[in-house]
Amino acid sequence: MATQHSRSAARLMMTPAVILLLGWMLVPLVMTLYFSFLDYRPLRGAFDCCVGFDNYVRFFTSSSFWPSVLTTLQMVGGVLAITVIGGIFLAMLLDQPIWGQGVVRILVIAPFFVMPTVSALVWKNMFMNPVNGLFAYLWKFFGLTPIDWLSELPLFSIIFIVSWQWLPFATLILLTAIQSLDSEQLEAAEMDGAGVVNRFFYIVLPHLARAITVVILIQTIFLLSIFAEIFVTTGGSFGTRTLTYLIYQRVIESQNIGLGSAGGIFAVILANIIAIFLMKIVGRNLDK
């Protein structure tokens, strides 16, 4: 189809994108890898070459490593559970014949477009503040003692805020997937006497399986690097220090570049493991 000429022209047109992304990926990554083998603490003037795997050992054995892994898992797991289950429910609800469906859809999607710093600050101050927050009023209204959300239930609060931002994403994608479900199939099952529960588990859920997987993988990649929400609310205190935040603190706050870089390499490997699964699904789709 294409001539040799257009073929080489096509390669040429692809080159800038490829070179830029290659550079973007390789240069910093190689630097991080290099730093991870140094004792490099600019504030103390320390710069020792080749300390071997010292940074890795120190990073993994430090008292903050495992708690941060646990926090990360809880945060990612919590948000995934809420958004996927809530998203399936909302997608099914929005798929029903309702008046003003378009408007409801817009209302549900809106939080996704709210800047993370805005969303975190507004929830922190206007809702979760123990004195003037809206939740405090609500609690007092029911005769309960207001909760200081971000210091008493910090992890839950951040999971809640992040879930509010990502629920629209899950809903939107699952809704798109659910709309491609053949309604005749459901009607046939209904006529054959399949109840609501059976129809959900044997028809709707299998149909959504791929979309759910995609939602989980994409969200995991974004959620692993949650930053602004923690930065603005707790600053990593009260047990909300995730792996990403821990590395950020090592590199930027305590300026221990070697240690932080070792952590960074670990984060890269972790993200790659998840990425492999996502790529397989996306790649399969390309062949169609």
Add this chain to the structure above:
Amino acid sequence: MARAVSTRTRAIYTVIAWAIGLLIFFPILWIFLTSFKTEADAISDPPLFFFFDWTTENYGIVQERSNYVRFLYNSIIISVGSTILGLLIAVPAAWSMAFVPGKRTKDILLWMLSTKMLPAVGVLYPIVLIARSLGIYDTYVLLIGVLTLINLPIIVWMLYTYFKEIPVDILEAARMDGASLRNEILYVLTPMALPGIASTMLLNIILAWNEAFWTLTLTTVDAAPLTAFIASYSSPEGLFYAKLSAASTMAIAPILVMGWFSQKQLVRGLTFGAVK
């Protein structure tokens, strides 16, 4: 799978859906309402919903105190700049992969996607170091460059899925008629691809506008966009809910409107074509 149902069932679903929709949207509505209150009304007990003295003074104060317009300007420059630059690089790439695919095209596409998965924190220090040694820390050049690179995979992918849907026959016909590569792109492909390019652009501006890792870590004053402006409200002094709300409203309103227009494209863009 919408089916014919009785009016009563429909009414029940409608009520539930609207209740949940409003609940999810409520925080945004609350920001909007609070931005028109006085600081005293903003923390009144019980909370005031619609019956308060509406005032627009907060918007003026926010601008006066922290020069909102400057941050807004930075946000626009950075998000629009990185999107246009990204499109300039991505359109030719996506074009060639969609219309002149080679053996490696699929691998290259997947590899590009994989660069998006690179955790930012893993390369944070090198970027800071490079930026400082080049003297471009806290400048538009740096921010536009970084945001272009982090969003480039999404731009290429979105464009690719759009271009894929354009019938190749038309391009071949143009080639038969002797259209040069440049003319083929300019006069045949571009008009047909324009809707796809437009929605890619829209989604990208949204993503760049809301990006909050690099914009917070790579800026201090000069190039700081709205994400940093809002973050500066995190250690407040005195009464500030109404002002925070006014600032927030101004930061999210333009993007909210754009987002509603691009909701269909959002699915395609964010799932890399895996869900359409």
